[in-house]
Amino acid sequence: MTNLTKDVKDLQDEYKENGVVVVRRALTEHWIGQLQDAVEEELKRGDRYFAYRNMRKNPGIFQDFCLNSGIGRVVADIGGADWSSLVFDQMFVKEPGTKTQTGWHTDQPYWPISGPIMTTWIALDPVDSNNGALEFIPRSHASGKKYRPFTTDKLGGFVDYMAKDDPQYIDMPDFEAEREQHEMVHWDLEPGDLLAFDGYIVHSAMGNRTTTRRRRGYAVRFALEGAQYTPSQGVADWLEDDTIAPGAPYKSDAFPEIFRR
Numbered sequence: 474m475t476n477l478t479k480d481v482k483d484l485q486d487e488y489k490e491n492g493v494v495v496v497r498r499a500l501t502e503h504w505i506g507q508l509q510d511a512v513e514e515e516l517k518r519g520d521r522y523f524a525y526r527n528m529r530k531n532p533g534i535f536q537d538f539c540l541n542s543g544i545g546r547v548v549a550d551i552g553g554a555d556w557s558s559l560v561f562d563q564m565f566v567k568e569p570g571t572k573t574q575t576g577w578h579t580d581q582p583y584w585p586i587s588g589p590i591m592t593t594w595i596a597l598d599p600v601d602s603n604n605g606a607l608e609f610i611p612r613s614h615a616s617g618k619k620y621r622p623f624t625t626d627k628l629g630g631f632v633d634y635m636a637k638d639d640p641q642y643i644d645m646p647d648f649e650a651e652r653e654q655h656e657m658v659h660w661d662l663e664p665g666d667l668l669a670f671d672g673y674i675v676h677s678a679m680g681n682r683t684t685t686r687r688r689r690g691y692a693v694r695f696a697l698e699g700a701q702y703t704p705s706q707g708v709a710d711w712l713e714d715d716t717i718a719p720g721a722p723y724k725s726d727a728f729p730e731i732f733r734r
Contacts, residue, residue: 477501477543484669485553492614492674494551495660499667500595504542507534509597509664512564512689523625526563527711529693535562539693545732548591551669554698556733558724560590560712565678567605567688572680576623576631577648579613580694581672583622585707586723588700590672596662597689605681605688606659607668610648614671620645622708635708648675696723 477499484494500508511534515525528535538544545557581590600606621642622635636642648655659679660668670676672694681688702717716725724730 476541477504477547479547480550481547482550484551488551488669488671489553491611493609493611493658493668493670493676495662496547496551496667496669498663498665499547500542500665502665504538505597505665508538508595508691509689511535512566512597512691515564516566522565523563525565527561528564529559529562535691540729540731544593544693545695547667548593548669548695549697549732549734552589552591552697554589556698556724556730557591558696558700558722558728558730560584560586560694560696560723560728562691562693565688565690565692567678567681569604569681569684569686571605572682573626573630574649574680575678576625577645577675577677578623579620579673579675582619582642583707583709584672584712585702585704585709586672586696586700586712587703587706588723589697590700591695591697592668592670592672593693593695594668594670595691595693596666596668597664597691598687599664600662600666600688600690602659602661602679603681604683604686605679606661607690608657608659608677608679609670610655610657610675614674616673618643619673619706620675641706648677696728698722 488494529539549557619642624632700723702723
């Protein structure tokens, strides 16, 4: 069986409280192998770290996974939602020796979407604190704060703030310098394990300090029941859609609903 059938409804309360959960062995061996192969093919583009996105728009393994694996049901079950729609996918490959930390940030302020957004981040290699584990501040998704988007260098390091004059945002605190003031968590992962996290949770990714171990991750972003198109927010104009009225559910031909109860 190639589809994701794991029962994750027991994670709803944990997700709601903490803004992040881990799902062990979420993917079948079929999908792990297929996605590993697809990532290797995509890397031949030789692009910058954050540029590998929206692969799901082209026919192939990424599109097949997003539309046909059952991942839309998994996120709806975790989020307690009646539907999920596909926003975009993205891959993150930290090669050995890539010591740059991905800076502390929240995702959703970059995007023109309000309401429930969930990212699934799938490990395609063993992941730990030595080769680039994701790190989270539990419950930070519920703070109500919109941290200002920022640009990064080719390895993901902070460069400068965007939307500097937009009063809906505040600057991101230096969480790295304040580590002792916050609870921070990460999980060691095996290929096929999945992290599901809220669009407003504060998170980062450690550098890859190893000399031999890669860290391949595949992320798919979803809007859930209650998510609305909010073009007054965000800096990602490629997620804008004039076929959706402001305030309407964030789903369209470009961002299709892929699961409904």
